Amino acid sequence: MMGRLDSGQDKLFYSFNLDNHVPQSHLLRGIDRFLDLRDLRRHLAPFYSPMGRPSIDPELMIRMLIVGYCFGIRSERRLCEEVHLNLAYRWFCRLGLEDAVPEHSTFSKNRHGRFRDSDLLRHVFESVLSRCMAEGLVKGEGFAIDASIIKADASPARGVPGTEPIDWGRADGQSRAVREYLEALEQANPVAADTSEPASSSAPPKKISLTDPAARWTAAPGGPAFFAYSTNYLIDLQAGIIVDVEATPANRSQEVESTRTMIDRVQHQRDLKPRRLVGDTAYGTAALLGWMVEEKQIEPHVSVWDKTERKDNTFSRSEFIWDEEANEYRCPAGNALRCDWRPLKNPRTHITKADTIVYRSSEKNCNRCSIKNQCCPNMSFRKITRSIHEAARDEARRIAATPEYKQSRRQRKKVEMLFAHLKRILKLDRLRLRGPSGAHDEFLMAATAQNLRRMAKWLTPEGKQANQAAT
Structure with a gap:
């Protein structure tokens, strides 16, 4: 019926x-x-x-x-x-x-x-991280670092050239993101805070957003330019747990600098310092490698940022032999390159503003050298720039030849998978909050959600069954 x-x-x-x-x-x-x-x-x-x-x-x-x-x-x-x-x-x-x-x-x-x-959202993130550590998901032996670009809530049409003076108007009529940007400028350079131009010793950005001035004008390879921030993840390699997150403008130097901030913060708050740090070439700068090796005693499983290899069929710097005791290089012909060719009454460090020391050959030796055309055909002598952190760079090169480095390169995919999950599953491919504080809030909440999902899928019986069925 x-x-x-x-x-x-x-x-x-x-x-x-x-x-x-x-x-x-x-x-x-x-x-x-x-x-x-x-x-x-x-x-x-x-x-x-x-x-x-x-x-x-x-x-x-x-x-x-x-x-x-x-x-x-x-x-x-x-x-x-x-x-x-x-x-x-x-x-x-x-x-x-x-x-x-x-x-x-x-x-x-x-x-x-x-x-x-x-700073409640940071507090929530830290409490979830504490639970991850209590459950044994954080080992602390190896960390990985990376950054991903997230579009800001700022239209490219609302941007002006970075060299153009901007009248931000009265303080009571400014948006929260603009006030936050101007306050940061005032803290960085109080003398120039009253001017209408950004106060910075570095080159001005190509374009500034009138909606969210702190966002950086950037572009992915082969795509259109847009305003963006970067979310920087520091993860533990055992289970891919995010141990820290930092929001920065989409700028490589600021992304790299955030590495120091996060490692110091995790060490101070959690008493965790990794034995090795895994990253891509962007984190292979001489200054950062020197900081890892000399100050933190962390093994850099990072490709060295090296632009010394020549492509004009002349000798590259790697073909010159370094003599530590003599403090000089030896060219393929056996001649010396030194930073001092004569004794000085007042010894100098010869360190440049870029934290390098320049080693030069003797013009007399070069003029009578039979292989000068393969070394310095357009100059009367050859010079080589050596970083004051070259020992740390050599340590990174040594590690790059080990089997452990190959394993670290495979493990680094864990942080890339987190970024893919962030954009495709959590739908965080564009911010909806503006200003550095807005990016800070969104990135912290997203990282908190990812850690909670990871615990739910790794530690519950239902999650373990789902993982076994997927494999």
Whole structure:
């Protein structure tokens, strides 16, 4: 007999248990098992008034943000709608069927106020990292470093040439991103803070966004240029856990400099210092290699940034032999290249502003040399520039010839996979918050979500079964 939908009188009482309607294999169950926010209220207590109306529970907002970043829900307005409709999301956020979902504007008010003042998102990231370490997912033996470019919420059409003076207008009419940019300029150069031009000793950027001035004008190979930030990940190689994250403009020198910041911070806060650090050629600069080897005693599993190889069929620097005791090079013909050819009453270091020492051959020796055309055909003598960190560069070259280096190169793919997951699964290929603080918040929340997902999929029985089925 064909059934019929009962359209009779509504029931007076319902028995409904939300927990029974969330599958045991749901990702949020695994995440909830490892998410501990009990310390949240104590961390935020100094930023709330003891009087007045009760506010929205900050734990509820953090849980909602975690849902949004874990499932690629980029809009906070849509996030509120999804939490309102989805039973699993309500269960994770500790909301009953009749509990109201906060307005989307609540997130903006708290983010620009208490959350940033207390650096709450960094606190949440660190608490999740502590759980990762407690579960044995962080070994601390090897770290990998890399950066990925993320588009800023800034239209290329709203950009002006970097050499053009900009009138940023009155302070009360400026956007939050512009005020943040100008405050950073004032801290970097207080004397020039009142001018309408960016105060910097370096070359001005090619283009500046009027919407988000701190974003950097950049372009991927073969693609159009855009304004962007870089998310910098420092991961532990055992399980691919993100141990630190830093937001920088999309600039290679700032990306490389963030390596020092993250390694120092992890060492200070977690007492973790890796035995080896894995990175691509961008991290093979002489200064960074010197810092790793000489100051931190970290093995650099990094390709050396070397532009000394010549392509004009003349001798490259690698064909000159270094004599440490004599402090000189020997050319293929056996002649010396020195930084001092005569004794000086006041000895000099000969170190240039680029932290290098220039070694020159004797013009007399070069003029009578039979292979001069293969060495310096267009100059009267040959010179070689040697970094003061050349010993660290030699150490990196030595490591590059070992089997351990080949293994490190394979393990470095773990951080690249995290960036692919960040953009394709979490949908963070474009920021929706502006300014360095906005990038800082988004990158921290995304890294927190990735660590939580990793624990849920590695440590829960359901996650282990799924991983075994996938392999």
